[in-house]
Amino acid sequence: MTSTGTTGASATRLGLADGGIETALTERLGQRLPEFAAFTLLDSVEGREALREYYRPFLRLAVEHGRPIVLDTPTWRSNTDWGERLGYDQQALDAVNADAVALLRELVEDECGDSIEAVVNGCVGPRFDDHYIEGRRMTAAEAEAYHAPQVNALAEAGADRVTAVTTLDAAEGIGVVRAAQSARIPVAVSFVVGEDGLLADGSTLAEAIAAVDAQTEAGAIGFLVNCAHPTAVAEGLEVCGASPELSRLIGFRLNAAHDGDEGPGDGPESFAELEAGLRELAPNASIFGGCCGTDTPHIAALASRLA
Secondary structure: OOOOOOOOOOOOOOEEEOOOHHHHHHHOOOOOOHHHOHHHHHHOHHHHHHHHHHHHHHHHHHHHHOOOEEEEOOOOOOOHHHHHHOOOOHHHHHHHHHHHHHHHHHHHHHHOOOOOOEEEEEEEOOOOOOOOOHHHOOOHHHHHHHHHHHHHHHHHOOOOEEEEEEEOOHHHHHHHHHHHHHHOOOEEEEEOOOOOOOOOOOOOHHHHHHHHHHHHOOOOOEEEEEOOOHHHHHHHHHHHOOOHHHHHEEEEEEOOOOOOOOOOOOOHHHHHHHHHHHHHOOOOOOEEEEOOOOOHHHHHHHHHHHO
16 A cells, blocks of 8 residues: 655655555566455565565666655555454564565665665554544554554664555554654654545544644654545645645655546556646655556656656
8 A cells, every 4th residue: 555854755856656566466466465465475485576576667767767766665464453364473573574674675785776765664554444433543542552563673674764654544643653753763654535635534634744743743754645546635635725734745655546446547647647746736745656556657657757
């Protein structure tokens, strides 16, 4: 689902991110992902090679265009609840998170060395990714306690930063930021919005950003939006108007199709035009990548559009 500050692409240099890892692994590379969990591929030789084949084209694209790139680890599902469903205890999850960082480090070194800036971003997925259900949401304190083990594992493994991805509300974002502050690793929060441009609890992006910043002393290096169609994000940004909180948006990783739509969604050129156009509403955004239904052609089109 599936992500800047001193460890990411600078605000003056537009960078790329990878695409929709889970959909690309299933559709391009023919992998089976139980519970949509890409981290399970780390357990086999064949699965690890499929992960490398997923990431390689994005690194080569960044080298070709001379742009920084942010690569998310395949760890969207490697937290306690999802791990238990898949038969992984906490020790096994710690090993998986560390292994994911190591695999990306090795791949970056093999493919591009020091020729470009490549950020290894520890992907921290949500505890619940279903529709917003009040009784199933966490307080900020509960979210901090829940996500701390994964954040700590990613930090100890040497990730450049972590990002709370597909975040449904401010409370979970606050929890991840606090966990990252304790682990002393840079952190970003990436929210998801519906077709109305609002978060699942009805708050605007500006309200959610303000809430996280207020409760963490502005501890996040920035905010992103992922797993939504660019037109939905545009609507959400327009609702916020000239809110100063939008200056904290540092990137987008968006879907090719509208929520609930069947099929592949927008082609690469249409997708790139819509996502790159969001810079008019969020001028500090410097990372552009994909989420569900996107793959290398979509990011290639973005790279050309940003040029």
